[in-house]
Amino acid sequence: MLIGTVIGNVWATKKDPTLSGLRFLVIRPFTTNGDESAESIVAVDPLGAGIGERVLVVFGRAARHCIGRSHDIGFQTAVSAIIDRLELDDGRVIGPTKAEDHTPERPDSIPSDPANQ
Amino acid sequence: MLIGTVIGNVWATKKDPTLSGLRFLVIRPFTTNGDESAESIVAVDPLGAGIGERVLVVFGRAARHCIGRSHDIGFQTAVSAIIDRLELDDGRVIGPTKAEDHTPERPDSIPSDPANQ
Amino acid sequence: MLIGTVIGNVWATKKDPTLSGLRFLVIRPFTTNGDESAESIVAVDPLGAGIGERVLVVFGRAARHCIGRSHDIGFQTAVSAIIDRLELDDGRVIGPTKAEDHTPERPDSIPSDPANQ
Amino acid sequence: MLIGTVIGNVWATKKDPTLSGLRFLVIRPFTTNGDESAESIVAVDPLGAGIGERVLVVFGRAARHCIGRSHDIGFQTAVSAIIDRLELDDGRVIGPTKAEDHTPERPDSIPSDPANQ
């Protein structure tokens, strides 16, 4: 179970019949240091997450549950939640998208222009 | 569940009997930054994917479902779809093969030859 | 099954209904060399672990057991224990939080102030 | 499901009783760029693979199937095939052992001694 950012959409015509009618997203795992992971995973999305949104991704049985399907299904990864907010121990607040992230000013930094403080 | 590129074929004579008659592919995981992963995975392919094609790879129960086999089977990875197109948030369109990928021109780049713009 | 440090909390309104009422934590995997992993995992916490605490994280069936839920549930990772102490072979004692870690003085190090020995 | 090279044998006297009478191999995952992975996995081998041979390794239920055992067994990884040949998209042919690998001459390389061509 991990957090990722929706970075794309997937189209496929030739596929296992159980994949028909499902929405597939490309998701980049979230890293706590801000580096962009080169890895990507694909998940079925029953919640309507948009590009740039942070989501919770689950695997295996939990993924089948989220799509409301029984055992005989040709996928194994799904979006189970759209994230509103992560609050991290270093004071950062990670929002639903990158534009809404907030990094606190560090008290030990020297302001370059005190008038802006 | 991940996306990969078919990079090879596998032959094996001495094997578990349940592997007979199945087509095995070598697949390289797709990375969003274009680096070539040194890792490879092997998947059974029921869809007829060719060398160079991008495919969706599933594991475990989903893989057994895609091959239409019951529980007692000596494999656990399968191709569940052949990708037509990925659209990524940076504007790139990943096609069915590398030759059909499209990277948009970046508006902030300086054209080396304005006559070609 | 791994050890990690609780580094954040997760809020999500739009989610699979089976996730309602559960507490989700962001957890950074513990590394034996002290490097901060950039990876993070999300786990359901039934034990009330606080920010900074070391916890034992389990996956799949074990996670469902720890939450006391049956099969049809949209998560797969949980906190199964709050760590009191790890004792490592290099003499380090890892406490419930980083502030309580203890690294032994190395006998081959030269004391900067013998009066403190 | 991955391809690896058999690089060693394992002996253990003190073990779960269900491991008695099984042959355990140390296997190094195959990388497409020729780098030697430092990782290793251990697999039960019902096929008699020798040191240096390339094998197909499976996990979980597929591994239990390959050994012909039911659910209550203390292992989860097995050799399911001995590889005869991999043909990769860059022209390389990976043989049953490294000595039999074949890398094609690259047409764009400049021969150092034309007399040998």
Place this chain on the structure above:
Amino acid sequence: MLIGTVIGNVWATKKDPTLSGLRFLVIRPFTTNGDESAESIVAVDPLGAGIGERVLVVFGRAARHCIGRSHDIGFQTAVSAIIDRLELDDGRVIGPTKAEDHTPERPDSIPSDPANQ
């Protein structure tokens, strides 16, 4: 299924009740090139392995089997064997602990003192 070295012990008072009375070890995965992995895993140990010993670690169903517990249990990793010896293809013999490892002299090395040969 992998080989690792026992590098520590874990204590936890606040935990899922099914973890009571079990011994938890910190285990560092074995690498074939001698590098010390920064990763660690935690395993339940029914065999009494000591600090420094090499062990075989199994996951999921195999782990539950080794502890002799049924499905409803809050762990998923266990020690299934204590290693006596690994023999690797480069001539190294890995013993039950590091002190007993043996690396062969390389025939292509120049002896510093021929009298010792």
